[in-house]
Amino acid sequence: MKKNIFNLLLFTLLPTLLISQVVKEVNPPDFIKTITFKSNTTQGQLPILKLGETLELEFDALTNNEEDFYYVIEHYNFDWTPSSLVKSEYLKGLDNQRILTYENSFNTYQIYSHYNLSIPNTQTLALLKSGNYMISIYDDYDELMFSRKFMLYEDIANVGVSVKRSRDVKVIAEKQSVDMVISTDGINLNNPLETIKTLIIQNNNLNTAISNLKPQYTLGNELIYRYDTESAFWAGNEYWNYENKDVRAANVGVQFIKLKDLYHNYLYTNVSRKDRPYTYNPDINGNFLVTAIDTDNVDVEADYTMIHFSLLHEEIKDKDIHIYGNFNGFAIDPLTKLEYNSESQRYEKIMLLKQGFYNYKYITVDRKTGIIDEGAISGNFWETENNYKVLVYYKDLGARYDRLIGYGEASSVNITN
Incomplete structure (x- = not known):
């Protein structure tokens, strides 16, 4: 009897459990x-x-x-x-x-x-x-x-975004904080503390996004967000980059080239920048762009090349090192994991990528917890230029879905204290 009741409850609740999965x-x-x-x-x-x-x-x-x-x-x-x-x-x-x-x-x-x-x-x-x-x-x-x-x-709410240095003195040199002002001239928001949700995205990376901060106070028809720590991101460092728009000649970041079954591009060996001074080096915030010279249509005329990455670093016993970037949606998988070469004392990885300009960085992943540390190799510096996007969602009382009513964007190139 108890088993039948349990099965009935499971049958009743299963659709709800499935629907609520993220x-x-x-x-x-x-x-x-x-x-x-x-x-x-x-x-x-x-x-x-x-x-x-x-x-x-x-x-x-x-x-x-x-x-x-x-x-x-x-x-x-x-x-x-x-x-x-x-x-x-x-x-x-x-x-x-x-x-x-x-x-x-x-x-x-x-x-x-x-x-x-x-x-x-x-x-x-x-x-x-x-x-x-x-x-x-x-x-x-x-x-x-x-x-x-x-x-x-929907372009209904105006979203003002500004980037500040962290207000926490312990990490003031390593973090950036995002302030927001949401103006709602075009819509009457009911109970914004419950119906408004926000999402802050750094450099198009959903893995590190900060979600669902509540407005701290209102000023007329404006919702104000000025948090000390809750809206702070690790600032990271500028991305490394390479470009191989000409597969037959070394270009930006490419040390030398070999032709085998495909072209092989050997990049300059990277070194840890965590304990080095910050150096400004313009990047595209982890993104990539397919480029190739002497082509009319890069979609089908750009070739694929074997890219040889290498990182000069002592072996880390309890963590893995991965290549990280928007070229694969900031995914962590076996294809991005570097292997340690004890002879050269370098971490190495070969990846098949289409010709173009690529941003990338090295991150560590704890083998037990799976925790990602983006600054373990590159470091975190408040001066780093990062892009921040803010999305504003609204679900009115009794509504059946979350509307996306506003979008704002800012760069930390204009960062202030």
Whole structure:
């Protein structure tokens, strides 16, 4: 009898438990590379678009089979649990459609097919609601290849963002704090302490984002956020970079080149900067850009090269070192882990990447806890130039989903005390 009651309760609660699960991005298999979202102004892996703008997703499949891929779009709440909206409420038209636009590589050592998906299109006519979305790409056997998050916002609330040095004297030289002012001229917000949620993103990295800070006080129709520690980020350091737009000649960050089955680019060995003085070196905040000389279309004419990374550092017994950047959505996986070479006393890694300009850094991951330390190799310096984005969500009393009503952005190049 007790077992029957337990089974009944489990059957009753299971749908609720499944619905409340927080969704996470799925990283692609090794033969899918260079996942890129493009807009009129940026290229990267975290698109934040105004509702009604075109979403453009591109990626390469390093096979010669011209695979068929299909896309599915889902809407999510602020905390990345599935929203209660049915698909017809947030999507006009159909998804689960085949990606029709693709081209094969031309004049490259590495054969690949380049896929391009634009929304809206003839099948998916429009995305109707603001908020958080996930796009998932499946193959012809209905197996999930990868998934990526994106956001659509309504331009209703004005979001003022400013970057300050940390107000905590213990870390004043290592952290940056983000202040926010949200103005709500265009909408009457009910009980903003409960209905407004915020998300602060540093350098397009959702892994380190600070979420759901409450306004400290209101001034007229403005919500004020001026926290001492809760909105503070480790400042990090400028990213290392390299560029191999010409695979036949050494370029920025490339020491020498060898041609085997593919071109191999050997980068200059990096050294720890944690205990060295800060040096300003302009970067693109962890992003990447596909570039290639003497080409008409870099999408299909840029080649893939084997990039040899090396870091001069003593072996760390209890932690792993990974290469970190927006080229794979700041993911930590076996493909980014460096191996220690006891003969050269260096950490080394070879990665297959498309030609271009890449930012990267080295981070440590604790083997027991999984805790990431972004400053363990590069250090943290308050002078570092970082980009900060602030998203403002609103869920009115009785509403069924979180609207994304405002978006603001600032750079720490204008940091003040």
